Amino acid sequence: MSIAENVQAIRREIGDGVILVAATKMNDAAAVREAIAAGVDACGENRVQELVEKQAQGAYAGAPLHFIGHLQKNKVNKVVGVCDLIQSVDSGELLTCIRRRARQLGVTQDVLIEVNIAREAQKGGCLPETLPELLALAAAEDGVRVRGLMAIPPISAQPGANIPWFRQMRELFVDIGGKKYNNVSMEFLSMGMTMDYTDAIAQGANMIRVGTAIFGPRAYR
Numbered sequence: 382m383s384i385a386e387n388v389q390a391i392r393r394e395i396g397d398g399v400i401l402v403a404a405t406k407m408n409d410a411a412a413v414r415e416a417i418a419a420g421v422d423a424c425g426e427n428r429v430q431e432l433v434e435k436q437a438q439g440a441y442a443g444a445p446l447h448f449i450g451h452l453q454k455n456k457v458n459k460v461v462g463v464c465d466l467i468q469s470v471d472s473g474e475l476l477t478c479i480r481r482r483a484r485q486l487g488v489t490q491d492v493l494i495e496v497n498i499a500r501e502a503q504k505g506g507c508l509p510e511t512l513p514e515l516l517a518l519a520a521a522e523d524g525v526r527v528r529g530l531m532a533i534p535p536i537s538a539q540p541g542a543n544i545p546w547f548r549q550m551r552e553l554f555v556d557i558g559g560k561k562y563n564n565v566s567m568e569f570l571s572m573g574m575t576m577d578y579t580d581a582i583a584q585g586a587n588m589i590r591v592g593t594a595i596f597g598p599r600a601y602r
């Protein structure tokens with residue numbers, strides 16, 4: 382199956398109400414352009430270096446660009462004002478760096494807060510109990526707008542294994558949505574990848590990040 386056929390099959394399955402983000406890591410500019418032409422809603426890149434290279438090749442023209450990987454503070458300048466959405470904000474320090482840069486540029490940077498919902502060691506994302514602190518920080522000054530939550534639950538081959546995590550994310554999303562913070566609105570719940578996006582959607586995801594099911598297996602070296 383071609384990239385276009387894969388995108389069309391996923392779209393038929395998920396409908397128009399779910400935002401399909403192509404996770405483009407390790408796929409080249411030509412592949413990314415094919416996915417955009419086939420109608421993905423956005424591209425999500427994991428590494429700043431790869432993003433900069435592919436952007437120079439015009440890979441992302443015609444689609445919003447998201448950053449979905451771990452963002453180091455010293456690379457913030459290459460991403461703020463360049464990406465439409467930074468999905469992976471997971472600390473107050475990172476939020477503050479992003480805000481500082483956004484204010485320098487005179488822009489408002491849209492972000493999601495990444496939650497380490499399964500509390501996995503060595504994994505990005507803030508712990509759920511630190512969310513109030515992060516949201517209060519976002520509310521305190523303009524420059525960053527929190528548009529929702531993102532999660533990457535454990536990799537599991539077992540079908541349905543992540544449903545409890547997706548459900549917990551949905552609860553956090555609804556809970557925060559009912560509170561009033563400046564610069565915070567719960568619009569996007571980004572969860573679900575190739576192996577589990579249908580489960581994620583069933584539990585309330587309205588944004589999924591899909592790589593393998595669009596581009597085929599990645600050639601890790």
Ligand SMILES: *Cc1c(COP(=O)(O)O)cnc(C)c1O
Binds near residue numbers: 427449533590593594
């Ligand atoms: C690679 C990646 C995805 C997509 O993974 P697939 O299993 O290939 O669909 C989604 N989200 C993030 C953050 C990723 O790094």
